[in-house]
Amino acid sequence: MTLTSSALLRKSLVCAAGLVAAAASYAQTSSVVLAQAQPAATPAPAVAVDKTAAQIDAENSRRWSIYWGWNRSTYSNSTIHFKGSDHDFTLHDVKATDMQTNTGLADIFKYYLNPAEITIPQTNLRVAYQLDGDTAIALNLDHMKYVVVQDQSVAIDGQIKGVTQSGQQVIADNWLNFEHTDGLNIVSLEYEKQKKVDWFGGDRTKVFALVGLGIVIPKTNATMHMVNQTRNDEFHLAGWSVGAGVGMDVDVTKTVFVRTAYKMGYVDLPDVLTSARGDKASHHFTYNELLVAVGYRF
Structure with a gap:
């Protein structure tokens, strides 16, 4: 075909x-x-990403903390002016110390760790708010104690019951007792800057510097035998204080930490109450304070 x-x-x-x-x-x-025939594709495993320092700081910011601790303190000499209806005299270069309880094992449990005896030792209480990774503000109570040393001889001038005073005067128990022992209470607002350091391994340690400004509300124990006034012992807003300090925080866990600090400051007390009839005293001095505390973050 x-x-x-x-x-x-x-x-x-x-x-x-x-x-x-x-x-x-x-x-x-x-x-x-x-x-x-081909096996099903296996999803790629998730890759763990370490948190950055900024993320860790952000997590630790906007948190509260509270601590409780104990202190020792020293004071500069001061000039104390006493004034009332029948006296107006000044004691010069007066020595004073703190009043720390003995630190034997029995005393630690009796005073330091016993809430019922909370005002006996020299203590510190602080509530703080962490603004960011390296800045905090805090409301702070330094409960120190100030005791004029007995049997010291000091210069005196002025008058007592119309009698002119001059020369030297021994501050003895039958003449004057003067102390802020319950206590020298400084209530201050503190501003703190922090820096992390790797001193104990990991991200557990911060060093810090702080400044504070506050009021002083002593409970002054005063017995003025020279003008026949019995012991007066009550809280009274007497003045103000400014201070600064440095120290270190060490985290024991994520929420529990230990804190130690050295602080120094200036105290001005122009309105100290010395008797039930309204007699007053005034003085100013500097202080040095060492403290150790245990805290909790939340």
């Missing part, structure tokens, strides 16, 4: 179309088989 050119062209196109269709069908079938 003889084919024309047009018939041969049509037959060639039909054959080519059939071959393309067959190849496509085969390719599709092979893809399905290969897909079924």
